[in-house]
Amino acid sequence: MSEIKPSKTLDVRGLMCPMPVVKLSKAIKEIEVGEIIEVLATDPGSLTDIPAWARRTGNEVVKVEKGEGVFKFYVKRLK
Amino acid sequence: MGETPQNEKTIVAIIVSKNTLDMAYPPLILAQTAAAMGMEAHLFFTFWGLELIKKGGAEKAKLPGFMRFFTGMMEKKMAKVGVKPLREMIREAKELGVKFHACQTTMEVLGIKKEDLIEEVDDVMGAASFLEIAEKAKITLFI
Numbered sequence: 001m002s003e004i005k006p007s008k009t010l011d012v013r014g015l016m017c018p019m020p021v022v023k024l025s026k027a028i029k030e031i032e033v034g035e036i037i038e039v040l041a042t043d044p045g046s047l048t049d050i051p052a053w054a055r056r057t058g059n060e061v062v063k064v065e066k067g068e069g070v071f072k073f074y075v076k077r078l079k
Numbered sequence: 080m081g082e083t084p085q086n087e088k089t090i091v092a093i094i095v096s097k098n099t100l101d102m103a104y105p106p107l108i109l110a111q112t113a114a115a116m117g118m119e120a121h122l123f124f125t126f127w128g129l130e131l132i133k134k135g136g137a138e139k140a141k142l143p144g145f146m147r148f149f150t151g152m153m154e155k156k157m158a159k160v161g162v163k164p165l166r167e168m169i170r171e172a173k174e175l176g177v178k179f180h181a182c183q184t185t186m187e188v189l190g191i192k193k194e195d196l197i198e199e200v201d202d203v204m205g206a207a208s209f210l211e212i213a214e215k216a217k218i219t220l221f222i
Contacts (some may be wrong), residue, residue: 015161018112022175025115049112056116 004063004074006038007031012028013042020046021053028059028077036062039073047071088119092209092216095128099143100153100165101129106222107168113218114175121216122125122172123209125182132181132200136164171201180204180212 010027012020022040031037039050043078047064054061058079065072091113093106111118130136141147146211154164173179181196181203193203213219 018108018115019161019163022111022115022171025117025175053116056118 004036006074007026007035009038010039011040012046013040015041016043017045017049019043021049024050024053025057028057028075031077033077033079036076039070039075041071041073042069046073050075088117089206089218089219090212090216091118091120091220092213093120093122093219094209094221095124095131096124096126096222097143098127098130098136098140098148100140101143102222103137103140103165104126104162104168106220107165107172109220110177111168111172111175114172114177118218120172120177121180121209121212122177123180123182123204123212125185129185129191130180131165132179132197133170134197137197139167140165145207169197169199180209182209 008027008031010023012023015023023046024037025037028037039046041050043049045064051061051064053059053066054075060076060078061073062076063074091110093110095103095106097103104124110122113120124132132138141150142153169179179200181200183203183205185191186193186203
């Protein structure tokens with residue numbers, strides 16, 4: 001199993017809807033296609049919102065880790 | 080010729096008709112999110128909604144009716160969970176490419192001039208112009 005190596009981290013802990021998605025849409029433009037961005041969030045809504053955003057924009061949520069009140073998303077830029 | 084362009088953006092057209100906090104946040108949140116999802120978002124400010132795009136208007140927005148006395152409390156609650164003030168939401172929406180349209184008739188009725196509006200406003204238009212946008216929109220909402 002290959003390890004996920006994010007080339008950037010986006011910290012949106014403490015921010016509510018729509019900020020995680022809004023900030024992710026900007027941050028993903030700062031990585032190259034094929035690279036992965038790691039997103040740290042506390043908004044429970046982001047568990048469904050970030051995957052919905054990814055489906056709509058044609059990017060991929062590679063992995064989601066649910067920690068103690070913090071969610072970690074690994075999102076791959078596909079376009 | 081005669082083909083639908085493949086890369087045409089999904090359009091979202093929202094009518095903002097009120098200027099109370101509870102009615103002002105939803106359209107701004109939806110428009111910001113739409114833009115972040117790669118959609119083209121339009122906000123049409125009419126009636127009391129127009130107050131939100133008047134200079135100093137967003138800062139004055141209150142909760143509706145009797146609840147207005149608890150506006151400060153609500154603003155504190157929102158700040159605590161990281162929700163930004165309305166004026167900032169407008170600025171960010173604009174930065175994301177959201178279009179701001181002011182209703183011509185409301186401006187006449189309320190005696191508001193173009194220079195009374197905030198700089199984020201793209202244009203002033205009537206019902207026909209808005210309907211032309213709404214006709215192409217996949218999502219239309221009246222808030």
